[in-house]
Amino acid sequence: MPAELQKVSCLAGNKPTTCSFSIESILGLDKKRDLNSAAVRHYRPWMDNYCSREVGTHCWHLPIISYEIPLQVHPAKHAIEKEGDIRYEKCCPANERLHYKREVSWYRGRRPRTAFTRSQIEVLENVFRVNSYPGIDVREELANKLSLDEDRIQIWFQNRRAKLKRCHRESQFLIVKESLTPQIQE
Amino acid sequence: MPAELQKVSCLAGNKPTTCSFSIESILGLDKKRDLNSAAVRHYRPWMDNYCSREVGTHCWHLPIISYEIPLQVHPAKHAIEKEGDIRYEKCCPANERLHYKREVSWYRGRRPRTAFTRSQIEVLENVFRVNSYPGIDVREELANKLSLDEDRIQIWFQNRRAKLKRCHRESQFLIVKESLTPQIQE
DNA sequence: TTTTAATGTAATATT
């Protein structure tokens, strides 16, 4: 990591343990001297191209590709070769592929957001009601049936569990709150 | 019919009651979890009917009204009282009022839009210049200094990053476009 | 009409 990036890395992360900038100076409430310093490089992960990373065999963090160069390869994860042809359609329908192609040139790090269809959600919810922790076999079955990547299924269930937990927490909080403040009524 | 097809067919239909997945598979080794018992109620401190607050002269926090009960009062925000009569028409024509009952039911859970002051924006922009990803401590600090909820700070930075990204994308697109089509000029 | 606060959620990262 370049030295100039280390200097501001404390500002980028959520653990500013070694941050040398005081809150006051960041807020600009005392002096605005630091704000104009040329040494301060801003953390713009989607605008810089120095930190592309590879995660396993998937290289989501691609180097910046200019607009003129067409994408020729799909991310390894989506390129499932079978019987000599690459089945893009499996987890990446045409409209989504166009979307991805357009976006990868300016933001390399993120998988294009999957837009589940209503019927897919319906099936997932139905399964979730009976089993919030489907095993690999069920997930594969779902992936096959819904024409989705098994990873999408896994992520969906993770997020769904988190949502359920959050809703439960909030409803519990409401109950406590209401039980503590009934006299405010009218 | 092969067993595999039967397993798949249950996922296709919209009737979970007829699902033929094995109990062991669905329940995941019979791990009983009562995660589904919680009612889905989101925490909306600004819309509870017992603690409706007034922001300035506007009462954003409407009393909760069920779907069946006809609305008799307009939201205070739209009901601008002047010289003894309530000018509904000003910002809510008749045809729109007809749909209000349905709309308020749909959107009554939405937080009233926060109007940041100029000075608040100034501080936020100053911080954003040096750090687009403030951690929880900086956000709390900002919330304290600016008399805002920490949630508002977080949302503001999220939207600000999106805005910067969009601007960057558009400018990049313009550069590419201009470099590719200089001859079209005049 | 434009800008942007707010929402929901898919994806990412850490532990």
Add this chain to the structure above:
DNA sequence: AATATTACATTAAT
């Protein structure tokens, strides 16, 4: 896997 946070698409208020 739980958790927190982010990006992103969308809605809606100004």
